[in-house]
Amino acid sequence: MRVKRPTSFDIAELAGVSQSTVSRALRNDAMVSEDTRLRVAQAARLLNYKVDVNARNLRSQKTNTLALLLYEDPVTSQSLINPFFLSMLSSITKASARRGYDLLISFQQSSDDWSADYAASKRADGLIFLGYGDYLRYVDKISRLDEVSTAFVTWGPVVAGQPGHFIGSDNVRGAVEAVRHLVGRGRKRIAFLGDISEHCPEFRDRYTGYVQALEEAGLPVIEALYADAAASEEVGHQAILNLIDRDGPIDAVFGACDLLAIGAMNGLRERGLRVPEDVAVVGFDDIVAAPFTAPPLTTIRQDTAAAGELLVENLLRLIDGRPIETTQIATSLVVRGSCGGV
Amino acid sequence: MRVKRPTSFDIAELAGVSQSTVSRALRNDAMVSEDTRLRVAQAARLLNYKVDVNARNLRSQKTNTLALLLYEDPVTSQSLINPFFLSMLSSITKASARRGYDLLISFQQSSDDWSADYAASKRADGLIFLGYGDYLRYVDKISRLDEVSTAFVTWGPVVAGQPGHFIGSDNVRGAVEAVRHLVGRGRKRIAFLGDISEHCPEFRDRYTGYVQALEEAGLPVIEALYADAAASEEVGHQAILNLIDRDGPIDAVFGACDLLAIGAMNGLRERGLRVPEDVAVVGFDDIVAAPFTAPPLTTIRQDTAAAGELLVENLLRLIDGRPIETTQIATSLVVRGSCGGV
DNA sequence: TTGTACGCGTTATCAT
DNA sequence: ATGATAACGCGTACAA
Numbered sequence: 001m002r003v004k005r006p007t008s009f010d011i012a013e014l015a016g017v018s019q020s021t022v023s024r025a026l027r028n029d030a031m032v033s034e035d036t037r038l039r040v041a042q043a044a045r046l047l048n049y050k051v052d053v054n055a056r057n058l059r060s061q062k063t064n065t066l067a068l069l070l071y072e073d074p075v076t077s078q079s080l081i082n083p084f085f086l087s088m089l090s091s092i093t094k095a096s097a098r099r100g101y102d103l104l105i106s107f108q109q110s111s112d113d114w115s116a117d118y119a120a121s122k123r124a125d126g127l128i129f130l131g132y133g134d135y136l137r138y139v140d141k142i143s144r145l146d147e148v149s150t151a152f153v154t155w156g157p158v159v160a161g162q163p164g165h166f167i168g169s170d171n172v173r174g175a176v177e178a179v180r181h182l183v184g185r186g187r188k189r190i191a192f193l194g195d196i197s198e199h200c201p202e203f204r205d206r207y208t209g210y211v212q213a214l215e216e217a218g219l220p221v222i223e224a225l226y227a228d229a230a231a232s233e234e235v236g237h238q239a240i241l242n243l244i245d246r247d248g249p250i251d252a253v254f255g256a257c258d259l260l261a262i263g264a265m266n267g268l269r270e271r272g273l274r275v276p277e278d279v280a281v282v283g284f285d286d287i288v289a290a291p292f293t294a295p296p297l298t299t300i301r302q303d304t305a306a307a308g309e310l311l312v313e314n315l316l317r318l319i320d321g322r323p324i325e326t327t328q329i330a331t332s333l334v335v336r337g338s339c340g341g342v
Numbered sequence: 343m344r345v346k347r348p349t350s351f352d353i354a355e356l357a358g359v360s361q362s363t364v365s366r367a368l369r370n371d372a373m374v375s376e377d378t379r380l381r382v383a384q385a386a387r388l389l390n391y392k393v394d395v396n397a398r399n400l401r402s403q404k405t406n407t408l409a410l411l412l413y414e415d416p417v418t419s420q421s422l423i424n425p426f427f428l429s430m431l432s433s434i435t436k437a438s439a440r441r442g443y444d445l446l447i448s449f450q451q452s453s454d455d456w457s458a459d460y461a462a463s464k465r466a467d468g469l470i471f472l473g474y475g476d477y478l479r480y481v482d483k484i485s486r487l488d489e490v491s492t493a494f495v496t497w498g499p500v501v502a503g504q505p506g507h508f509i510g511s512d513n514v515r516g517a518v519e520a521v522r523h524l525v526g527r528g529r530k531r532i533a534f535l536g537d538i539s540e541h542c543p544e545f546r547d548r549y550t551g552y553v554q555a556l557e558e559a560g561l562p563v564i565e566a567l568y569a570d571a572a573a574s575e576e577v578g579h580q581a582i583l584n585l586i587d588r589d590g591p592i593d594a595v596f597g598a599c600d601l602l603a604i605g606a607m608n609g610l611r612e613r614g615l616r617v618p619e620d621v622a623v624v625g626f627d628d629i630v631a632a633p634f635t636a637p638p639l640t641t642i643r644q645d646t647a648a649a650g651e652l653l654v655e656n657l658l659r660l661i662d663g664r665p666i667e668t669t670q671i672a673t674s675l676v677v678r679g680s681c682g683g684v
Numbered sequence: 685t686t687g688t689a690c691g692c693g694t695t696a697t698c699a700t
Numbered sequence: 701a702t703g704a705t706a707a708c709g710c711g712t713a714c715a716a
Contacts, residue, residue, distance in 0.1 A: 007693055018703045023695060031701055048490070050462040054405070055693035057396040058708050065446075083630050086428040093449050102465065104407075104446055107435050120392040122709095123444065148390070233634075262634050288425050292575075292604050294636025349709055360687045365711060373685055397709035400692050464693095 006047040014043040026051065057122065066101050066315060067124035068092055071108035071131040071138070081107070082231060082259060083287040084302070085130055088155065091308030092128060099312060101125075119150040126315045127152035139163075151318040153311055157201045158327070165318065167311055167327045171202050174300040174331035175209025176216075178254055178282045181298070181333055183217045185340050187252035187280055190214070191225040193239055193264055194256025203231075203256040206284060210254055225250060229260055236263025237270075244271055251279055252339070258283035258290050258299055265293060265338065280339035295337030303329055348389040356385040368393065399464065408443050408657060409466035410434055413450035413473040413480070423449070424573060424601060425629040426644070427472055430497065433650030434470060441654060443467075461492040468657045469494035481505075493660040495653055499543045500669070507660065509653055509669045513544050516642040516673035517551025518558075520596055520624045523640070523675055525559045527682050529594035529622055532556070533567040535581055535606055536598025545573075545598040548626060552596055567592060571602055578605025579612075586613055593621055594681070600625035600632050600641055607635060607680065622681035637679030645671055 008026075012019040017036055025032045025040035032040075043049075057063045070085055089105065096103045104124055108131075118124040127150060129142070139162065145152055146163040158166045182190050192210050194203040207226075214221050224247040227239040236255060240263070244250065253268075255261030261283030265275050273279050275295055283290065286301035306329050314324045335341040350368075354361040359378055367374045367382035374382075385391075399405045412427055431447065438445045446466055450473075460466040469492065471484070481504065487494055488505040500508045524532050534552050536545040549568075556563050566589040569581040578597060582605070586592065595610075597603030603625030607617050615621050617637055625632065628643035648671050656666045677683040 005693095009693085019693095020695080020704075021702055023693095024702085027695085029695090033701060036701085048462070050459050050464075052400070052693055053463045053465050054396045054400040055708090056695070058394070058400050058710090059693080059695040061708075063396070081432045083425070083428075086425075086432065089431075090423045090428065090449070093447055097448060102446055102448070104444055105435055106439060106444070107432070117392050120390070121395045122392075123395050289631030289634050292631050292636075293634045347709095350711095351709085361709095362688080362711075363686060366686090369711085371711090375685065378686085394709055397692090398711075400694085401709080401711045403692075 005052075006049045008049070008051075010047055011040060011043045011049050014047065015039040061122070063122060063125050064101055065104055065124045066096050066126050066128060066312065067104040067106065067118035068128045068130060069106050069108055069118075071129070082257070083289060084257065084285040084304075087288065087304045088130055088307060091304045092130075092311060093308075095308040095312035099316060101312070101316075119145070119152070120148065125151065126319045128311050128315060129154040129156075131155070151315060153315045153318065153324075155307070155311060157205050159201050165314065165324055165327070167307070167314060167329075168202070169302045169307070169329045169331050171205035171331075172209040172212065174284060174302075175206040175254070176213045177209075177331070177333050178284065178300050179210050179213035180217070181335070182252045182254065182280055182282055182339060183213065183219065185252075185276075185280055188219055189222065189225060189250045190219075190252040190254055191227060191240070191243055191250045191264075192254050192256070193227050193229045193236055193260045195228050195230055196226075196256075197228075200231075206254075206256050224248075229256070231257050231259055233259045233263040233266070236260035237267045238263075240264040240267035241271070244268075244273075253279060253281045255281065255283045258285040258287045258297060261297055261299065261338075262289070262293055265297070276337065276339050282339050286334055290334075291336065293338070296341070298336045298339040298341055299334050300331045301334045302331055347394075348391045349394075350391075352389055353382060353385045353391050356389065357381040403464070405464060405467050406443055407446055407466045408438050408468050408470060408654065409446040409448065409460040410470045410472060411448050411450055411460075413471070424599070425631060426599065426627045426646075429630065429646045430472055430649060433646045434472075434653060435650075437650040437654035441658060443654070443658075461487070461494070462490065467493065468661045470653050470657060471496040471498075473497070493657060495657045495660065495666075497649070497653060499547050501543050507656065507666055507669070509649070509656060509671075510544070511644045511649070511671045511673050513547035513673075514551040514554065516626060516644075517548040517596070518555045519551075519673065519675050520626065520642050521552050521555035522559070523677070524594045524596065524622055524624055524681060525555065525561065527594075527618075527622055530561055531564065531567060531592045532561075532594040532596055533569060533582070533585055533592045533606075534596050534598070535569050535571045535578055535602045537570050537572055538568075538598075539570075542573075548596075548598050566590075571598070573599050573601055575601045575605040575608070578602035579609045580605075582606040582609035583613070586610075586615075595621060595623045597623065597625045600627040600629045600639060603639055603641065603680075604631070604635055607639070618679065618681050624681050628676055632676075633678065635680070638683070640678045640681040640683055641676050642673045643676045644673055 008022045009019050012022045025037045143163045153165045156168050196204045196207040227243045229235045229239040253264045268279050283297050283299035286299045290297040350364045351361050354364045367379045485505045495507045498508050498510050538546045538549040569585045571577045571581040595606045625639050625641035628641045632639040
């Protein structure tokens with residue numbers, strides 16, 4: 001027994017005005033006398049009227065909605081999402097809510113179900129891309145978005161010739177800071193964990209910072225201390241075991257992300273090495289779990305709150321046709337037990 | 343220089359059929375000859391046509407979208423969301439994607455910005471409520487939803503007389519299992535951490551299970567070993583300190599959620615007590631961080647993957663007017679270092 | 685199997 | 701400051 005949903009016409013009748021006036025009154029849109037505004041508001045409350053957003057969107061060609069597309073390599077994620085992105089997601093949600101935008105989210109599992117039609121089908125006014133995934137795989141699709149002038153921003157490093165607008169942490173500086181910290185504690189044989197192929201430009205930037213800090217300290221960059229690794233705990237675990245067993249002693253590990261660092265700590269423990277006494281460990285991200293590991297993880301914090309704000313803010317600028325401003329976010333070193341802290 | 347978006351009329355012209363036929367062909371909806379279907383599909387691809395979902399939704403009175411409303415007590419959450427809910431969020435996203443539904447998400451920060459109009463304004467076909475928040479505060483609003491026959495499901499325990507459909511873990515059994523495990527390791531003075539007021543019925547159920555397991559083991563329920571605590575790490579930390587300092591020795595802690603248990607472990611360490619030798623600890627949830635704590639946290643796992651599926655599945659049933667089936671999910675004990683494991 | 689005609693509920697435009 | 705009217709783009713009876 002469904003009651004008919006009231007329309008603006010019903011409100012109009014009840015308030016004794018025309019339907020178009022109702023529309024204006026509710027939107028605070030144009031000049032409406034205080035008197036009628038109140039009568040309309042009251043009538044609306046009485047009938048429990050809510051604007052039909054589909055009609056509104058259709059007419060106004062605006063959705064007041066953003067879409068967040070999270071993509072991760074299926075290889076990397078065993079049905080679990082990297083905590084860092086969950087944190088980003090949380091801050092993006094809040095940022096868009098503060099701006100009065102709804103947020104639609106979608107996890108892209110394979111590159112096939114690429115449902116970036118969100119904009120084309122007028123489901124959203126703009127798109128936010130987020131992921132540690134393989135960027136290369138998405139470039140052509142993203143270019144297509146660019147061609148049809150869809151508004152979108154991507155979380156990540158600026159890659160030469162990449163279409164669209166990238167916003168991200170200053171990965172190079174962050175990594176420099178991490179490695180400087182290790183060097184400052186007297187570490188000399190510092191392993192790097194992470195995939196630095198062109199598929200993972202963020203990790204590549206962090207590797208660049210790693211090299212930079214080593215050189216600046218006059219330390220050699222030892223190739224054997226680099227271990228390719230996708231972004232997960234298990235992978236980090238395996239990678240460090242292989243590295244230790246094959247290439248001998250290390251006194252520190254810099255993980256390109258916290259999950260890798262955590263995996264490494266587990267591997268080190270398995271080999272009877274103490275953290276930080278024998279091997280100091282620094283990660284990158286500062287995920288929620290980082291303070292709770294054993295020992296607590298020293299890491300480079302990415303300011304997800306600021307990141308969410310910046311992504312949303314800039315996306316809205318794009319939607320309005322205004323120019324984008326800042327695109328880089330400062331990181332900060334968080335010292336905990338795994339290197340230099342308690 | 344924006345190009346005009348193609349409409350179904352444009353496709354119709356290009357394919358040499360009527361607009362209504364285009365609509366049918368694209369929806370695979372009615373009888374359409376293979377021939378015309380192909381011509382239409384080709385024309386659509388050529389013009390890069392996408393259905394305007396607002397028009398579609400308006401016309402069909404269906405959105406193919408679900409809304410996820412996450413609410414947490416502002417007291418409890420200092421701008422950080424409980425990892426458990428992030429995990430739920432992730433699984434719900436996937437579940438609804440699998441069903442071909444878009445997901446709209448919203449974090450309810452205060453009870454004021456109660457934007458549960460998602461259904462009333464035809465933004466979504468159904469709602470999912472999720473939260474460790476104060477249930478009582480939401481009951482009346484939820485009742486109103488029930489009155490206007492909005493389709494919605496709530497993650498949580500079944501509370502007598504509560505409107506709507508609740509779906510959740512079997513908190514009592516889970517807690518029983520947790521405490522049995524502690525008892526089985528010879529623990530006798532087992533503290534309980536968590537708010538068991540009517541505001542937190544889930545925690546209350548877990549307390550019920552705690553009491554049940556103690557009684558079944560012939561152990562006394564010692565009131566002094568209960569500590570009220572909201573769901574956060576800091577609160578757990580403080581609570582255990584107070585409890586130890588005031589009420590003397592304990593040999594185990596059962597935290598109503600993992601964050602509380604983790605906080606407790608930190609507090610115990612601060613007082614020089616070893617986990618699990620001096621005090622064994624068991625949590626509830628099995629959040630992402632649980633395996634990484636020191637020692638790894640023994641806990642009751644809530645099957646978030648199954649939960650997400652069940653919530654979405656049942657919500658869709660409600661939307662279709664079909665009856666709801668299962669509403670309880672089994673938990674499982676995960677033994678790790680903090681009690682009985684390595 | 686396909687075409688015709690209308691309506692979904694709102695916002696925009698042009699009057700007054 | 702308000703009213704009348706025309707779109708917005710698609711789905712669906714109904715007719716053919």
